[in-house]
Amino acid sequence: MLRRAFRTNGFVALVVILGLLIGFGVLALYGLTGSGAGAIAAAVVGVLGVIVAFTCLSGLTVVDPNEARVVQFFGRYAGSVSDPGFHWVLPLSVRRSITLRVRNFETQRLKVNDADGNPVEIAAVVVYRVVDSYQAAFAVDDYEEYVETQSEAAVRHLATTHPYDAHDADRTSLRDGALVAEELTAELAERTGLAGVEVVEARITHLAYAPEIAQAMLVRQQAAQVVAARQQIVEGAVGMVGLALDGLSAQGIVDLDGERRATMVSNLLTVLCADRATQPVVNVGSLYS
Structure with a gap:
């Protein structure tokens, strides 16, 4: 389930971390150059503090416009960050980048039989974008490949349920651009919803009878x-x-x-x-x- 990850201003966090590094570094240097039990304790605290501060540096991340960062903390989903800017999130976490930009691709020219059994060549262009970074990252193995595969399947199904030319007034042909595009968009939206993807538009770009007929x-x-x-x-x-x-x-x-x-x-x-x-x-x- 999509949720916002814990985050804070990256510049403020960087200043605090640098201050901790300097302070613990001085403390560790004092302990290493001094003598006695107090110096040993100071050295231990200073070294541990420097290690913790360096670890905190791993929480700094940059998010670009129209991009989301999916945060995983030791295998668990900790949330997503979609606000552009410089942020500090949980250190030692894994961040996966998911683009939220509108994308498009054109399917290959598929050779299928239409509703009348005539072999036709058909291709379509699909315009989509990610609206749920959690589903795009974890619901499917690869959301881009998933969208491409489902798009080809939807185009094949569309071609087999409509004729190239409709000789009856009550049938919709593949050449009825607006109606076919609306039907294809609706079917793709249903197929790709699992991957957190919104289909903006889908249209037929190539339609012809197969060369043999x-x-x-x-x-x-x-x-x-x-x-x-x-x-x-x-x-x-x-x-x-x-x-x-x-x-x-x-x-x-x-x-x-x-x-x-x-x-x-x-x-x-x-x-x-x-x-x-x-x-x-x-x-x-x-x-x-």
Whole structure:
């Protein structure tokens, strides 16, 4: 459980320790140069005091901005120090540095099958930071490696539960960037919470069909686009033909029977829906009566 470690101002502690070193050093020197029982006692106290003062120097530590120091005292967790500056903590303790800065990394390009069974290549970038130095230090063996492994697992799971292209309106495809990023971020937050890590953002950076089916899928996509374009052209052409016939009838320009009306509709649709320029044939009537 995260808690604050005992600490005090490092500069004040340094001055006190230096004062103790000087005082006990003088006392030890006096005892070593003197004679009698009093000198021996002074020497012993002075030497012990110097040893203790030198031991206290090991409690001085520096904490950088956006950094935490996890303090262990003979194997036990003594707390964490996250305030930047010069501090004095328990001497003879082990301090482990944990960065609290926002970090990011990009996963490798993973080859997986999507929800429709098509092989795709996918990669993502993950932005995260440590929010609990105790869990980052002791809950997992290596929190950086843990986040990378869980990120690749989350990306694989995301790819297998969504299709590359969604042909149904009720399905979310991997190409829906905002929705996929939100889902990936939520899954990663759940997976990495054990390590004391907060996932800030996760987004897909690479998405493509595998090379062995890329050409076939490109043809399929082109065909789908052609069909969609043709459908729009036909809908527009039908509307234009309807407007033309209604206009001719309303203004009394020409009176068309059913057969001629069908012929005009056929000709107009041919001109409007053709994928290349048409060459009209103009009938100017017969030269002979």
